[in-house]
Amino acid sequence: MTDDTERHNAKMAKKKAAREKIMATKTDEKGLIIVHTGKGKGKSSSAFGMIFRCIAHGMPCAVVQFIKGGMSTGERDLILGKFSDACQFHTMGEGFTWETQDxxxxxxxxQAAWEKSKELIRDATNRMVLLDEINIALRYDYLDIADVVAFLQDEKPPMTHVVLTGRNAKEELIEVADLVTEMELVKHPFRSGIKAQAGVEF
Structure with missing residues (x-):
């Protein structure tokens, strides 16, 4: 072996030992409150990725869509067509607020979507419940953030993961969450006149 290879191997062995030491202290498991927010694309997409992981692991899960209306999306069509026995899917919204104008x-x-969400979360057989675009409903005060936070703290079963997506997550929600990711917008094709496309946006 060359000196460079030996140095590299020694460095990687040291990193591996340090990593294993850290990992040995991570022994707890719990149901997480997970928030995906920010102006960037990928909030719902990432959340659905976790839903599909649950399905792959045979873990019952559920989705409640707060804003998206009747339009066909790849995630919903796939889940309803292939995995409805593993994942309950409830589209409760009627479209974005500027579309409904009511x-x-x-x-x-x-509020009906929140009642359904509470029902699904209380069912401890559901290992993950995705509340898609709930942050939009909270932003416009269609729901009481204090009620949502209190429910998540007091009534969520210990091993149930709850994922909440949408821009402008309330500070109260961020405070109680275990995992918060903010998607940052760097560049988006919409600004160049490119419309939403199947397989990318829906």
């Missing part, structure tokens, strides 16, 4: 109806639908 605040009282939006509030009614958001």
């Amino acid at each position: 605040k009282s109806r939006d509030i009614e639908m958001a």
